[in-house]
Amino acid sequence: MKLHPLDRKLLRDLWRLRGQVLAIGLVIASGVGLLVMSLTSLEALRDTSAAYYERYRFADVFAQVKRAPESLASRIAAIEGVQSVETRVVRSAVLDVGGFDEPVMGQLVSVPENGEPLLNRLALRAGRYPQAGKPDEVILSEPFALAHKLGPGDHLRAIMSGRWRSLVVVGVALSPEYVYTMGPGALMPDDLRYGVLWMGRETLQAAYDLDGAFNDVSASLLRGANPEQVVDEMDRLLDRYGSHGAYVRADQASNWFLSNEIDQLETMARFLPTVFLAVAAFLTNMVVARLVAVERPEIGLLKAFGYANSAIAWHYVKLVLAIGAVGTLLGWFFGYWLGLYSTTMYADFYRFPFLLFRPNAGPFLLAAAASVGAALLGAIGAVRRAAALSPAAAMQPPAPPLFRRNRLFMPRLFERLDQPTRIVLRQTSRWPLRSLVTSFGIAMSVAVLIVSMQWLDAIHRIVDVYFLQAQGQDVTVGLVEARSSAAVGELARMPGVLAVEPMRTVAAKLRSGPRVVRDAVQGVPARQALYRVYDAQGAALDLPPEGLVISTVLAERLAVKPGDSITVEVLEGRRPVLEIPVAATFETYIGRPAYIDIDALNRAMHEPPSVTAVHLRVDPLFATRLYRELKQMPQVSAVNLKSAAVTTFNETLAKTMLIYVGFFIVFSATLACGVTYNAARIALAERARELATMRVLGFSRREVEYILIGEIGLLTFVALPLGAGIGWLLARWLVRAFETELYRVPFVVEPSTFGWAVLGGFLATLASVLLVRRRLDRLDLIAVLKTRE
């Protein structure tokens, strides 16, 4: 095949410009890679969870009751739209795993003894289901089993109804219901301290005195059924059996976490690639504009030979397409790899039994279209200029740029500058737009760094406010059900306990007009010493004697403000319906809590003082003994250690977020290098003649470098604070965009983050300037001087 001479020229141009093509290619690749990664892992997460839910028949509607007769199941099944119903016994229990001192909590979930459950089936990873007539057989959730290195044949103990039972592991499984396994009161999964155990239905019924009854029901729906209607019907049926209210899959804890994660990935898929592709567009513009300027005579000649304007335009469009293709291919490769990596990480974190990473062409094509589109958009001006050049004018050298003396900008100061510095200042101010855009490109890399590292600051702030400042307790002991406040005194007398504080949590429906939120109301002392009500600003709040103090997220959901009243439909005890005024609202990072004075709550419930949890401050010397004794207490349903919570919080984030921050640091370095390398190369190309002249006039290499480096340095100098500002704004915006009901990432940018980001931008600039400096050293003085500009 014979190449058209213009195409041959194109290939040689690409080769000649390879450094710059690669630099732009890498920026495009970063954008494409991020886009492909986000979209493919988004798709994989969605496909995997959908397939998992489907294959293992994850239910659509859920409800917990205190105790309901089995006969109710058929009435639930008769609700219009319900496909199948599964009733279960679900209880929590304290476990004892050999070799682990701290208390371990388990969720005991019943499975039929005669075959697989209808809904919420288990993905058995090892072993088998428990058999009828073997009441001590149990299946462990895989993360818990792995954390404790337990497998079929191993033993552990559980307190069931106040008695220690020895259990034998017969299987290890995953469940669509526990993709995200989190204990009560925890913020992150802690596989060492919380696990799910599946046991035979009869065993659990017997242990918890639920013969012929259930306390947990889930239902799947027919296609097209209205879930809300089913929830209402179920509520109607279950109300008098101590239901806390039925809820749909979207509110199911594990699924809710998963959806939050998917939402965040979507935000990322929109935001970051856009930044990179915008910068890529600008870089393409810079390079193509320069190429057209340099090739003016050739363009004129081609036109004189009879090439049409469209042929000239197409020639440069092909160059842009080639640059776009380089970036896209690299980006596809990065993106596929990153997508697989991050999906694998998600699968590991979320515990899917299988992974559907089968990216279809969609994300790749979308990314290619976006990147090539951005590059073309960037180059369109330069291409049009090339096409519009008249042949006669093109063959004339362009008129030398007209500079003006600076009369506005501190002329006195300017007069005192040496000539090289004046060159730098005049060059940058002669093309202010281009200078500004270059600065803007470098600034964006600093901004991306700030946005990435801001997460770390935010997490430190969350840990600081949520755990270190607000929580003065070491251990929180959850009780099986509301106990009289005598339980507080009992715990206070246990070994090593220095201080105690009661808490009462009541499940309720909070209603304001048509808006309903199913949530808990937490009763705490008006002035708390251990578990403090803290707002996001880090101020402790005292509770008023009457009225609710609710988080702003909840206030927004219910559209209420201080002074308004909320209808609180309590879902336990005598199930009173209360009208309680909102006394105050406060900002929180995590959850959407509602607090009330514990005495006021007890009065409203028409019950003697009761507690559901007790916070303890503990002398660490006695901790082991205390844990041992807590394990023996039948009324204890949960023991949460603050130190463990902080550790898992940090570990989980280190596993996920830090890795992303690492990626983003690499990406923003690419961005900074791409921009500065191109800017420096173009500055070098444009100044080669002048720089060579200065060398001839007796300026040393270093003195000549000053001009080139000075220009990039000046632009970087402007870019760094600009980037800090843009980063601040973007971080603020992104923090809002990432807000979920579960948590609000605080907007904190520590001074050190600005410092690191600015240093990063500076180093990236330095690196590309050093690369270009080598070319400056090889400048051919004679050749440059002999040719006419």
Next chain:
Amino acid sequence: MAAPGTQRAVLRARDLCKVYRTGEVEVHALRGVDLELWPAEMVVLLGPSGSGKSTLLNILGGLDSASSGEAWFEDHDLTRQDDRDLTRYRREHVGFVFQFYNLISSLTALENVALVTEIATRPMEPEAALRLVGLGERLHHFPAQLSGGEQQRVAIARAIAKQPDVLLCDEPTGALDSQTGVLVLEAIERIHRELGTTTVLITHNAVIADMADRVLVLGDGCIQKERRNPQRRPARELAW
């Protein structure tokens, strides 16, 4: 003008050779040039294009290195100096004027000259240099605001403002019409007269040779002919 023999030569070349290799082709630009330039002498190097005159000038000016032979500036062997020494040599001793002026477009006429005086060891005032070339009125114009002849005169002022020992001019009138060219030559002549700078002027225009003390005719990389003008013709009498 000093007579040969009574003084030391400013620049000397012995058997100077220069071979360029481009791919497989060897081009012998200089084939054994011997030459001496005396203080305050004005020499014209005459020759067709490709005769090696620019190569010779570049080596003498410290811009290029010889393949063999010697080139001496006073008692410094230029062929043995490294980049740093050559930079210092150019900075302190040599003034260059090129066919295409090579002014810095972002600096005014005055600033272009000051660019050099700021790094020179015994410079004259930039204004004085510009007045010497007749541009005392256009100090604050940028290159884009000056005619070709004016730009070339700024280049001359820039070259001589450091008070160099040698002024090397490579086709200084090559890009100019004859009238403007004469103005530029007059500037060079005046500099030579007033400062006594050893001046080498490359041209392929035989008429210009009449303003020199000595004319060296180059061809095929060798000095083929040397002649001494009995009397220098003033630049204003030249025409082509």
